[in-house]
Amino acid sequence: MRMSNEWEEYECLDAGNGEKLERYGNIILRRPDPQAMWEVLDDKDWQDVDGFYHRSSEGGGNWEFKRKLPEFWTINYKHLTFKISPTNFKHTGIFPEQATNWDFIMEKIKNAHREIKVLNLFAYTGCASMAALSSGAKVVQVDASRGMTEWAKENMKLCHLENKEIHFIVDDCVKFVSREIRRGNKYDAIIMDPPSYGRGPNKEVWKFEKNIYYLIDLCMQILSDKPLFFLINSYTTGISSIVLENILKTTILKKYPTGHIASGEIGLPIKRDNLILPCGIYGYFEE
Numbered sequence: 115m116r117m118s119n120e121w122e123e124y125e126c127l128d129a130g131n132g133e134k135l136e137r138y139g140n141i142i143l144r145r146p147d148p149q150a151m152w153e154v155l156d157d158k159d160w161q162d163v164d165g166f167y168h169r170s171s172e173g174g175g176n177w178e179f180k181r182k183l184p185e186f187w188t189i190n191y192k193h194l195t196f197k198i199s200p201t202n203f204k205h206t207g208i209f210p211e212q213a214t215n216w217d218f219i220m221e222k223i224k225n226a227h228r229e230i231k232v233l234n235l236f237a238y239t240g241c242a243s244m245a246a247l248s249s250g251a252k253v254v255q256v257d258a259s260r261g262m263t264e265w266a267k268e269n270m271k272l273c274h275l276e277n278k279e280i281h282f283i284v285d286d287c288v289k290f291v292s293r294e295i296r297r298g299n300k301y302d303a304i305i306m307d308p309p310s311y312g313r314g315p316n317k318e319v320w321k322f323e324k325n326i327y328y329l330i331d332l333c334m335q336i337l338s339d340k341p342l343f344f345l346i347n348s349y350t351t352g353i354s355s356i357v358l359e360n361i362l363k364t365t366i367l368k369k370y371p372t373g374h375i376a377s378g379e380i381g382l383p384i385k386r387d388n389l390i391l392p393c394g395i396y397g398y399f400e401e
Contacts, residue, residue: 118213123189130154195272211393216245223249235306240266286314358397
């Protein structure tokens with residue numbers, strides 16, 4: 115398991131009973147987490163929180179704030195700064211467990227010693243894009259949500275990367291890659307964090323199990339002659355990391371047989387009791 119254990123301004127304080135307790139800077143939030151299946155007997159620390167997301171039995175939910183919080187605040191990860199704001203669908207604008215992937219991205223680009231062009235698909239609020247951009251890459255980021263794309267632009271400004279080369283595209287990822295093939299554009303690195311289910315800006319339907327192989331195979335046509343890496347992250351329930359590894363072996367490794375494939379879980383250290391909160395899977399190819 116790859117651990118995101120280098121945070122200073124974020125902590126997973128505790129987890130259990132289907133929830134997690136987190137510190138974002140000096141603000142404590144309590145949110146559902148389906149992976150936290152074990153029991154927490156002593157929950158006195160869980161009562162003194164700033165925000166509590168209540169899951170509805172009918173789907174969705176709502177935040178209960180114990181004190182008035184700012185509309186948004188920021189936290190830092192190393193040299194990066196990100197906007198935090200509790201959303202109606204329980205998210206905060208970042209997935210802290212992704213820090214291990216940001217480290218991978220930054221290290222690969224910094225050590226490449228050549229110009230790297232990165233494509234970030236399903237880019238959300240652009241945290242991985244900022245990791246790549248801050249390391250010297252040129253970046254194209256694609257997401258179907260205009261709101262998330264605007265949030266990514268705010269993160270770019272917070273990271274003081276306005277003068278770097280990045281293009282923000284609001285589009286369906288499959289359609290965008292298909293157009294890039296026709297245009298003859300190539301990328302040295304591809305990042306993707308596809309959802310389990312989603313819709314594009316024109317109501318295009320995405321289903322992980324149905325579409326992931328097709329998209330990865332499609333991306334083979336826009337990789338440069340010397341690809342640096344291909345990184346996939348997934349939160350889709352029931353999908354093993356070996357699935358990602360097998361897809362990469364049957365697509366990119368066939369085309370670039372000297373590369374290396376790895377897969378596994380990502381997780382967060384839980385401060386209380388030294389437990390680990392599993393947070394998803396990854397698979398990557400690297401030169």
